[in-house]
Structures are given as C-alpha cells and as structure tokens.
Amino acid sequence: MKKKIQLLPSGISLVDNNWGGLYRGGTYLLIGSRKSGRTLLGLQFAMECAVQKEVCLYFTSMRPKDLMIQAASIDFDLQHYMNQNLIIVVRVAPPSDLYEAGNPDEFLVEYMNDIVTVVDQYQPNKIVFDELTPFIGFNNLNLLQDVFMRTTESIEDNGITSLFIVGEPATPLAESIVNALAAYATGVVYLQKKEGEAGISGTGVMTITPNIGHTEGQFKANYSIEPYKGITVEVKKNQAHTHTNPSNFASSGTAGSDRKYKSLAEMDLPEENISIPNYYSINDFYLILNNQIALYKSTGQIFTIISIRLDQAAEKAGLLTITQLQNAIRLSTDKKDKLCVLNDKVVILVTKEDQKNIVNLIAKVKSNLPDNDPNYIKNVLQFISVYALKVDQNIQTAEDIFQQLSTDEAKEKNQLGFY
Numbered sequence: 125m126k127k128k129i130q131l132l133p134s135g136i137s138l139v140d141n142n143w144g145g146l147y148r149g150g151t152y153l154l155i156g157s158r159k160s161g162r163t164l165l166g167l168q169f170a171m172e173c174a175v176q177k178e179v180c181l182y183f184t185s186m187r188p189k190d191l192m193i194q195a196a197s198i199d200f201d202l203q204h205y206m207n208q209n210l211i212i213v214v215r216v217a218p219p220s221d222l223y224e225a226g227n228p229d230e231f232l233v234e235y236m237n238d239i240v241t242v243v244d245q246y247q248p249n250k251i252v253f254d255e256l257t258p259f260i261g262f263n264n265l266n267l268l269q270d271v272f273m274r275t276t277e278s279i280e281d282n283g284i285t286s287l288f289i290v291g292e293p294a295t296p297l298a299e300s301i302v303n304a305l306a307a308y309a310t311g312v313v314y315l316q317k318k319e320g321e322a323g324i325s326g327t328g329v330m331t332i333t334p335n336i337g338h339t340e341g342q343f344k345a346n347y348s349i350e351p352y353k354g355i356t357v358e359v360k361k362n363q364a365h366t367h368t369n370p371s372n373f374a375s376s377g378t379a380g381s382d383r384k385y386k387s388l389a390e391m392d393l394p395e396e397n398i399s400i401p402n403y404y405s406i407n408d409f410y411l412i413l414n415n416q417i418a419l420y421k422s423t424g425q426i427f428t429i430i431s432i433r434l435d436q437a438a439e440k441a442g443l444l445t446i447t448q449l450q451n452a453i454r455l456s457t458d459k460k461d462k463l464c465v466l467n468d469k470v471v472i473l474v475t476k477e478d479q480k481n482i483v484n485l486i487a488k489v490k491s492n493l494p495d496n497d498p499n500y501i502k503n504v505l506q507f508i509s510v511y512a513l514k515v516d517q518n519i520q521t522a523e524d525i526f527q528q529l530s531t532d533e534a535k536e537k538n539q540l541g542f543y
Contacts, residue, residue, distance in 0.1 A: 130148040131143070131145035132176070133145045134169055135168040135169050135171055135172030135173075136165060137356070138332055138343060138347075138357045139332055142332070143332065143338045143340055143343075146310075147310055147338075148283050149281075150285050150336070150337075151276045151279070151285075151308065151309050152285075152286065152287050152288070152311050152313060153287075153288050153302075153305060153306055154288070154290070154312075154313045154315070155289075155290055155292055155313070156291070156314065156315030156316070156317070157292040157315075159317060160292070160315040160316070160328060161315055162289050163194055164194065164354050164355055165313070166287060167195050167252075168200075169287050170182050170211055171198075173210075173250045174210040177210065178210070178249035178250060179249050180248055180249065180251065181214060181242070181243060182211055182214065182254070183214050183251065183252065184213065184216070185254075186254075187215070191213065197351060197354075199353070200354075212248065219235060219258060228261075228263065229262050229263055229267055229268075232259055232261065236272065236275050240278045247282065248284060250285045250286070251285075251286050251287070252289070253288045255289040256288045256290050257290050260272075260290070260301055260305065262304075265300060265412070269305075272305055273308050290302055290305065300411075306335070307404075310335055311334045311335050311338055312332070312333045312335065313331075313332050314332075314333070315329075315347070316331070327346060327347065327348045328346070328347055328348075329344055329346055330344065330345055345357045403454065404464050406464060409464035409522075410522040413429075413522035413525060414522050416473065416515075417521065420515050420519075425475070427473060427514075427515050428473075428474045428482060428512055428513065429512070429514075429515075429529065430474060430485070431470075432471075432489070432508065433508070434468050434469065434507060435506075435509075436468060441507075443500070444507065444508075449470065449493075449508070451492075452494075453470050453489055453492075456485055456492050457472060458485075486510060513525065513528060
C-alpha cells in the first residue's frame, strides 16, 4: 500500500498557491541577504504552524525580546503562542570561539549534533533555524554534507518539516558551502533584494525551486515587506513555471549579480521511495574527489569509483537513453554516494568499502531500468558496461582517477549482468 505524502500550508503564499504547501518531513532552505525579509518569512512559517495547532521549534540567535518585536511588526503575537507551547523559542549562541578550536570542523559537528538533541527533546511538528550560516563554515565540504545529511535524516524520520535559513553566499567558498546543503534539501526559497532597496518597505524577487517532488516546478514573483502584513507576494494565476536540468542551485556569476536558483534534480517524484538526487557538475565532482583522496591519504579510508557506460547503439535501437540510465542509477544509489554524468557514462563515488554494497548497487540499477521484462533486460545489458576502480597510493588527484578509468575501460569492460 502506497503511503501518501502530506502537503502542509507554509504561510508563504508563493509556495502555498503554486506547490500546495510544503511536504511533511521535508527539508527546505531559505536563502537571502541581510534585510531581505528572511527572518520575517521564517516567522510567517512559524505562525502558520501555530495557527494549525502544531508545535514549531524556533532556533534563533536573537534575544527573545527582539524576536517578539520582529513578530509584532507582522502582527504576530509570539508571546501568545509561546504561552500555549505552540511556539518554542531556543536561543543558540554562534560559535564565536570557532577558530580557537584545534579542529574547527569537529567543533561545528558538535553544534549540528546539538540540533538533533534539542529536536528529540521537544518533538515538534516543524522547526525554523534562523540562521544556520555561522554553523556551516566547514573546511571539509564532504564532512559538512555528511553531518547535514545525518541531521536532516534524523529530523525527517520523525515527520518534522524544517526551514533552515542561510545568508546569501557572497564568495565562491560560501557558495560551495550553500550548494553542499542544497544538495540535500527538498526545495529552496530564495529572497533577492532589489538593488538599492532598504528597510521594511523594501521589495525584491522570491524564487521557489524544487529539488525533490513539487513537480509543478520553479516559480518566481515580486515581493514586498509591509508593516503588520509581513512579506506579501504578487501571485499571478496560471503563472508560467520552468523545469530545469540538474545543476548547482546557483548559476555562475559573481556575488550580488542577478542569479536564479535552479533545480538540483529531475522534477519527477518516485511513487515509492523518495531518493535524494546527488548528481554534481564535473568541476564540483573533481573537488569532491580531491577531498576524498586527501581523506584517504590522512585516514586510510578506502573509496571506490564505479563507471557505468552506455553504448550509443542502445539509444539508436530505442532500448535505453543516457537520461533513463542516469535516473535508474539515481534511484539505486545511497544518499552518501556522489554521481557525475560524463557524455555516455555515469561515474559514482562510493565511500563504503564493502564489496557487497557495490554488487547490491548494480542489482538495484538493473531493477530500476525502464522495463523489467526478462527479454528487455537481456537485450539492454549487452549495451551497458561497468568498471570499478578502488583507490590506492598511486592515486594523487582526481585527474589520475579519470586517466586510469579511461585507460582501463579501453582494455576491459564488464557487462552489468555479470558483475
């Protein structure tokens, strides 16, 4: 029996009118610059939760009095809902002594783990974390992704909908950090303040971009910040929306330019298991590989690269396209696996050393192909080859990995069905 995924009103009109709300158990990022209205939007989300008689856990670095003033500016009686235990405010102190720590990344890991501890204590229906930016300045992006994934999985498993607020990235490094989080978000809400606007009466553009589900696609609209109303959006009926290809959430360009956040994965929602899309551009994949190699050099943690190649003859014969193979692999991989598409093949970074995990992955790919008919499987497997490369001391850079893949694949190709 298929379990229906529930949509809940968010208090964000662009989301509610076009997506029908946010998924229960979903993880969403709200990205915006200072004075863009991101805290007000977080409060609107919390207020909608309280109105629905559900409990919202609100993490903030602001003094409770200041937060109440902010809430009052949008006619939200925060104290009233706090008295009813529908809004629980938890004040968090930014890690000011971060760089005095021997290992800053491990120091930040403890902060992230504390989120789960507090959530487990209160068991809310929704959480708002305003804001997460001071807690995500990791040097190791792989470690950031791993701890953020574990944090959100723990929260999602309890059916809790999360809204994490982060500042708009102002540098390439900050953009990489936000991208690392966005890869594991259900969707992104982006507030872009119009140039030269300031104060509560300012205006901007709101963009909502799906990552998992929300197959209606991406929407954008002008918004304004109005006293006692909060953020109001110009919603047009039958508003056109765009479906975009998998990529980073931010298009290329310098900080402060007119960037549009893109979809991070295909818009289709699997009927059964929801899979986190984990495809990366070639540049990001190289960065991840180099970080993984450095981790191997320092700790000895083995990882494996799997290359799954599709012969172009399969597409000409109408059996399988690279996009269909890409989707089958996406549905078959673990959330920790990293993927990259290179012309006619999909390259997968598997961090688990156990050979059984690789064999199971191949079996899952076969089961997720477009057709399970035995004759179809027999025919299509003739056009799919698999090659596995385990890291060793001869590997120094990501370029070494791809060079060895190209050399070895030319010599030997293992058929998928006989891995």
